[in-house]
Amino acid sequence: MRADVQRVLFERPELRQYIRQHPIWYRKLTRDPSQIPALEKEANQFYGRTLPQRVEKVQNSLGLVMMMMEMLKMNQSTNSVESQGPVQ
Known part of the structure; x- marks a missing residue:
């Protein structure tokens, strides 16, 4: 060579x-x-x-972050309903 x-x-x-x-x-x-x-x-x-591969990685990361945020929102709303106590 x-x-x-x-x-x-x-x-x-x-x-x-x-x-x-x-x-x-x-x-x-x-x-x-x-x-x-x-x-x-x-x-x-x-x-x-390559640029398309990098864009895809960013999209996947953003999708994961959005999914985690939705899970946290659902968890917080469930906790707030439980903390209010039974409905009378």
């Missing part, structure tokens, strides 16, 4: 780890070192760093 490709992999440990998990990239980069941007793009998709 060329020294410039090795330098890029040394500077970016996540790419180095991705290549270890997907060894086909050793061959691709040895034959065509200009494939580094394609490697970065594929690694970003693998690690969930």
Whole structure:
């Protein structure tokens, strides 16, 4: 593998780890070192760093927070009804 490709992999440990998990990239980069941007793009998709994947993560987190808030509201309303005592 060329020294410039090795330098890029040394500077970016996540790419180095991705290549270890997907060894086909050793061959691709040895034959065509200009494939580094394609490697970065594929690694970003693998690690969930693309914009659509990030938006989906935020949506899932917001959904979870909203569900927790609804559960707290229901719990508080149940506790307030219980604290008023029996209806006469």
